[in-house]
Each structure stands twice: as C-alpha cells, then as structure tokens.
Amino acid sequence: MTQLYKHRLLLRLLTLGVLTLCLSLLSRSGSNSPLASTKDPRLFPIQTQAPTLTVKTQTDAPLLISSPRILSWDGQNGEFAFELINMSSKPIRAYAIKQEIEAGGTQLSSVLFSNLDLTNHPPLQPNQSSTVFDTCQAMSEKEQRITLSVDYVEFSDGTKWGVDSAKSADRSAGQRAAASLISKRLLKILNEGNLNDVLNAIEAGTPSIEPPAGRSEEWKEGFRLGSNSIAAYLKDAKKRGDLKQAEQKLRQLAERFKGAN
Secondary structure, eight states, X not given: OHHXXXXXXXXXXXXXHHHHHHHHHHHHHHHTSTTTTOOOGGGSOOOSSOOEEEEOOOTTOSEEEEEXXXXXXXXXXXXXXXXXXXXXXXXXXXXXXXXXXXXXXEEEEEEXXXXXXXXXXXXXXXXXXXXXXXXXXXXXXXXXXXXXXXXXXXXXXXXXXXXXXXXXXHHHHHHHHXXXXXXXXXXXXXXXXXXXXXXXXXXXXXXXOOOOTTSOHHHHHXXXXXXXXXXXXXXXXXXXXXXXXXXXXXXXXXXXXXXXX
C-alpha cells in the first residue's frame, strides 16, 4: 500500500513538472510573437503634404541646379528629380550635391557624391545638362523643406571647386586609386588570357584589396567602393551574357584611370 502511494505521488510530481515546463515555454514564445512586438505606429510619421524643394543661390557655382520637382510621394517616402547644368568652361567628372532638410524644428543634412568616371559615364561637358534622381523620407508630421546646393565639383583636369563639407575629394581620390590599380591588374590578366580568366580572378577575390594605411576614412571608403564597383560591373555583364561589351568596358576603364590623379 505504501509503495502504491509513493508511486502515485511520483506520477503527480512528474505531471506537475511537465505542466510547469510547458507553461514556461508558452510564455517565452508569446513574448517573442509578432503581437507582443508590435511597433508603435507613431514611430512612422505621416506627412500628407509632399516636401517642398528649394535651391540655394550660388552665383559662383560651376554647376547650376534647376527644375527641382517631386515625382512621387506616399506620405512617408518619395522620389524627386532636378537638372544639373555645367555652367563652366571645363568638363566635370565628379560632383557632390548637399541636401539640407528641415521639418518641425529638426534639421538634418546629407551629401550625395557622384563619380561619373567610376560609373563609366562621360564627363558633363560645358552647357550640358543631366537629370539627377534621389529619394526622400518623412521626418515628422510637420511640413518638410529640402534645400539643395552644390557642395563639391571636380573637373576632368583634376582641379576642384566647393566647400567640400563631406570630404568628397578624399572619396574621389580613393575611388580613382582603386580603379586604376584594379583595372590595371585585370587588364593584365585579360591580355595574357581571356575574359573568363578575368571573371575567375574576380570570383577568387582579386579586386578585394584593403586600402593602404595612413589615409583618411573617406579615402579608404572611396577605395573600397572603387574596387567593388569594377568587380560588380563585370559580374553583371557576365550575368547578361554581354562578355564582348564587358571586355570593351574594362579596356576603357583601364585607359580612363591610367595615371589617375
């Protein structure tokens, strides 16, 4: 009788332990469930009115920003565009546009740097215009104003203009140094073999070279971007099956960045 009582007591204790464990697991999974982690919608402001785009007056700028316009706006995110016109007498190979954003007393700024050489686009010639597209996002429920200005310009002869608040000159120099080094190495492989050898070298990590020490962070960032951009461009050409054009572009890049300054 005593043994039977002990046996029943043991079964009850085991049952209680299992129930306790199950309750513990259920409470943990509940705390990680989507319902428990629902985000406060107030973290995502809605601005029914699209941002206002303005252009800062810069009488001495070699680039003119004109025709700023909102292309789309859904209350939180949007796309806008503007024209850039080369007002100087020299071709422009790189530039940086600054955005100063103000909404509800909050002010932010950002700089978008574009290197035409790195994207294998021709320089912007005197009196030539180009359409630039960018995106924007709601900062608050208050009216939002975006002011555009030219922060930096780099001419094809290596001369520069602008306050360069984001150190775009360093980024450009790093990009050009990487593009010169990587395109030269890949061109050597191409001349000694074929484009498949180049693509195999890319897959093996040939363009993945760490920037040298003693440079600014902006220069190093530009160096990494420069090496990755060439590799990505050639990989994309391979995916499209356009190997002949990829070979042509590699030779153009190597020539363009020969003795990069």
